[in-house]
Amino acid sequence: MDISIKHIADPAAERCGCLVLPVADGGKFGALAARLDQAADGQLARLVKSEHFSGAVGKSVLLHNPSGVAAQRLLLLGCGKPGATDAAAFRKMVMHALGAVQTTGAADLVMLLDDVATNERDRDWQAQQLGLLAGAAGYRYTHTLSKPEPGSRLKKVVLGSATRPSAATVRALDEGRAMAAGANLARELGNLPANICTPSYLASQARALAGQHPQLHCRVLDEKKMAELKMGALLSVTAGSKEAAKLIVLEYRGGARGARPHVLVGKGITFDSGGISIKPGAGMDEMKFDMCGAASVLGTMSAIAGLKPRLNVVGIVAACENLPSGTATKPGDVVKSMAGITIEVLNTDAEGRLILCDALTYAERFEPQSLIDIATLTGACVVALGKHASGLFSNNDELAAELLAAGNHTHDRAWQMPLWDDYQEQLKSNFADVANIGGPGAGSVTAACFLSRFTKKQRWAHLDIAGSAWDQGAAKGATGRPVALLTRYLLDRARHHKAAD
Ligand code: BES
Ligand code: MN
Ligand code: ZN
Numbered sequence: 001m002d003i004s005i006k007h008i009a010d011p012a013a014e015r016c017g018c019l020v021l022p023v024a025d026g027g028k029f030g031a032l033a034a035r036l037d038q039a040a041d042g043q044l045a046r047l048v049k050s051e052h053f054s055g056a057v058g059k060s061v062l063l064h065n066p067s068g069v070a071a072q073r074l075l076l077l078g079c080g081k082p083g084a085t086d087a088a089a090f091r092k093m094v095m096h097a098l099g100a101v102q103t104t105g106a107a108d109l110v111m112l113l114d115d116v117a118t119n120e121r122d123r124d125w126q127a128q129q130l131g132l133l134a135g136a137a138g139y140r141y142t143h144t145l146s147k148p149e150p151g152s153r154l155k156k157v158v159l160g161s162a163t164r165p166s167a168a169t170v171r172a173l174d175e176g177r178a179m180a181a182g183a184n185l186a187r188e189l190g191n192l193p194a195n196i197c198t199p200s201y202l203a204s205q206a207r208a209l210a211g212q213h214p215q216l217h218c219r220v221l222d223e224k225k226m227a228e229l230k231m232g233a234l235l236s237v238t239a240g241s242k243e244a245a246k247l248i249v250l251e252y253r254g255g256a257r258g259a260r261p262h263v264l265v266g267k268g269i270t271f272d273s274g275g276i277s278i279k280p281g282a283g284m285d286e287m288k289f290d291m292c293g294a295a296s297v298l299g300t301m302s303a304i305a306g307l308k309p310r311l312n313v314v315g316i317v318a319a320c321e322n323l324p325s326g327t328a329t330k331p332g333d334v335v336k337s338m339a340g341i342t343i344e345v346l347n348t349d350a351e352g353r354l355i356l357c358d359a360l361t362y363a364e365r366f367e368p369q370s371l372i373d374i375a376t377l378t379g380a381c382v383v384a385l386g387k388h389a390s391g392l393f394s395n396n397d398e399l400a401a402e403l404l405a406a407g408n409h410t411h412d413r414a415w416q417m418p419l420w421d422d423y424q425e426q427l428k429s430n431f432a433d434v435a436n437i438g439g440p441g442a443g444s445v446t447a448a449c450f451l452s453r454f455t456k457k458q459r460w461a462h463l464d465i466a467g468s469a470w471d472q473g474a475a476k477g478a479t480g481r482p483v484a485l486l487t488r489y490l491l492d493r494a495r496h497h498k499a500a501d
Contacts, residue, residue, distance in 0.1 A: 001138030001157060003131055003177045005170055008110065008160040012039035012069050016158070017106025019071035020097050022079040022116050023048065023055045030082070030115030032162070039068040044076065056080060057089045060100050073106055083117045087411055090118050091129060098137040101154055108156035114163075125409070127169045128176035130159050132410065132484060135180020141191045141477060175307060179410065179487045182303030183480025189295035190470060190478025194271035194288040199246040199319035202268055202294060206248045206317065209298065213305035215254055221247040231358040233337040237351040238320035240275055240328025245320035247359065248294075250301050252313040255494075261312035262490060263368035264301075265359045267352045267375035268294030268319030275322045275348030276330050290352070292469035292478055293374035294319055299483040300490070307487075309494030314366050318359040322351045334432045338362065339454050344432035352377045353436060353447055357454040364458070369493075370399055371458040373451065374465060374482065380443025382467040389415040390482050391464035393448035399461050403489055410484035414463060423449050 008014055011021075011032065021033050027048040029037060037044040043066055047053070051061045059078040066074045077097050079085055085093070094111070101109045113126060134157040142148040159165075159173065189197055189205065203220045210218035223245050226235055231247075238245035248268075251261070269290035273279060279287065294317040301315040329335070333345045335354070338361040343354065352375050363371055381391040390407070392414040394400035400416055407413040426438035426446045434453060438446025448462050468481045 001134055002155060003134045003157045003173065005127060005159040005161060005165045005173050007164045008112070008162065011112055011160065012036055014110055014160065015070045016072070016108050016110045018073040018075055018101050018104060018109040019069065020075045020077050020101065020109055020111040022093070022113060023053065023076045024082040025055045025080055027053050027055050028082065032112050032115050036069060040066050041068055043067055044074070048076065054078065057085070057093045058096050060096060062100065062104065071110070073104060075100060079116050083119060085116055085118050087118065087121055090116065090121070090126065091133065091411060094130060094133050098134060098157070102137065102152035105153055107153045108158065109154065110158045110160045112160045114161060124169050124172035127159060127173040129411070130157070131173045131176020132180050135177050136183065136480070139184040139187055141188070143188070143192060144196070175487070175491060178303040178306045179484040181306070182299035182487060183483040185302055186292065186295035186299030186483050187478040187480040189298065190289050190292045194321070197288070197291065198243050198270050199268065199321070200244060202270070202291065202298070202317060202319045203246045203248050206250050206298060209302050209305065210250065215252055215308065216301065216305050217251045217253065219249045221249070229338055229362065230336070231338045231362070232335045233343055233354040234318055234320070234358040236329040236333065236335040236345065237322055237354050240323045240325040241321035243270070243321050247362070248317040248319060250298070250315040252301060252304050254308055255311040259312050260367050260369045261314045262493060263314045263316065263363045263366050263371045264297045264486060265316045265318070265356060265363055265371070265373040266294035266297035267291070267356055267373070267377065268317045269322050269352060269355070270319060272322045272349070272351065273324060275351060276324045276328050277347045277349040278324055279349060286470070289470045289478060290376050291319065292376050293465060295478065296374050296465070296481065296483050296486065299480060300486040303483060303487045304490055307491065309491050311490065311494040313490060314363070314368070316359050316363055318355040320355060322348070337454070341434060341453060342432040344429040344435045346435050347437045350436045350447070353450045356451055360451065360454045368458060371455060371460045372403070372463065372486070374463045374486070376466045376469050377464045378444040378447045378466055381464040384417070384444055385415055385467055387467045387471065389413050390468045390485070391444050392416045392461060393419045393445070393464070394461035395419060395452060395455065396459045396461070399459050402492065403461055403485065406489035406492060407482070407485040410488045412482050412484035414482070414485065417445060417448070419445070419448055419452060
């Protein structure tokens with residue numbers, strides 16, 4: 001999707017496939033709609049009346065070939081109570097508009113949102129959201145369809161502005177667009193089946209990204225190297241699989257040489273059968289999405305490489321399959337992690353934490369300013385938070401607040417969960433330093449507690465995206481979350497860094 005912002009002095013003269021014009025509750029016109037209605041000789045007011053158009057958020061009416069207006073179509077878009085369009089309503093109305101125009105033959109649209117006052121947010125926020133939402137609307141999965149249905153003709157979205165947009169607003173739109181492109185990469189990787197999207201495939205995608213951006217550098221560690229590093233926990237997960245495990249390291253160097261990086265670590269289980277503790281068959285296909293944490297790291301790195309903030313970022317992806325076989329790890333096996341901590345594998349289906357603990361230990365060598373792992377870690381997180389919020393756990397309240405703020409700003413939201421010592425007891429083992437499961441209560445918390453054993457020296461946070469990473473049902477597919485949250489978090493760090501030096 002081609003997404004841009006443009007100063008439009010005379011909307012009636014704007015040639016485009018569809019002009020989108022907000023109308024408030026009760027069919028009330030703002031300044032822009034009133035002006036266009038005048039140009040159209042009252043046609044818009046008559047339409048609102050005859051259609052009993054309420055102006056509610058999530059509703060619209062379409063007009064073909066409006067008289068006195070150069071656009072081929074005009075979409076009157078409900079924006080609710082004037083001055084009371086909150087973040088959620090704004091997103092809903094923009095998504096509705098994009099969907100409605102996508103059902104027409106329009107190849108481009110111009111959205112005129114000057115009359116929409118988002119009470120808690122400013123123009124820059126609106127521009128970022130438009131970039132995010134229009135970018136997301138442009139994604140379609142086709143990779144394994146031999147005859148994909150023809151998609152929408154809509155290829156271009158323009159945010160029209162009655163005043164000349166400021167540099168900050170243009171930048172905000174760029175950021176939203178880059179976040180959406182990164183999220184779309186994450187969606188594509190998530191949606192690809194596990195027989196295509198293997199650990200080696202993820203590695204080749206990371207290398208391809210590095211090939212596209214001079215500030216990205218990629219290194220891939222193979223199993224031999226992992227064995228040398230004594231990554232016994234990670235290797236125990238891949239033991240049952242014929243696919244080679246990969247530890248992918250993607251570095252973005254945009255800051256001062258030697259400036260400590262922010263490090264992202266993604267869970268990249270390209271298929272999670274559960275291993276010997278095998279999962280039930282129903283819905284097991286969804287475990288191809290168990291690499292969405294890894295995908296979000298690659299998507300974020302690509303967004304960052306495109307936006308070029310002044311900071312250093314390292315993306316680490318631990319990738320392998322979790323399958324049963326004669327060589328697979330068995331319940332009760334004790335493995336030794338890179339950190340030297342021994343782990344009793346009471347359930348081979350709690351494999352995410354086993355690959356992450358070694359990747360987190362590996363991350364120490366970068367002396368991160370912040371260390372964040374992203375993982376489809378627990379079904380318990382889905383029970384706790386559903387699909388709307390990612391679970392956030394951190395040993396540092398300042399870092400947690402920064403991540404929550406980034407999520408709120410992009411509407412890619414997270415909710416903080418406890419990481420109290422009280423829960424640590426559940427991980428006691430009689431045969432190793434720690435067990436890999438913590439019993440029936442608070443499964444997402446004990447999983448985070450497990451990881452916390454390996455990040456004591458770090459300013460660390462963990463995002464459990466088991467609920468937010470993909471949708472089920474008719475819209476089944478990866479969501480690209482939390483690429484927007486992570487990208488916003490990193491951009492904000494660069495901003496603060498700049499102010500400080
Ligand atoms: N990848 C799953 C978590 C998951 C389950 C994500 C369902 C999304 C939907 C993870 O590897 C897993 O299997 N976790 C187990 C842990 C349990 C054995 C302690 C779980 O959540 O059941
Ligand atoms: Mn599992
Ligand atoms: Zn898993």
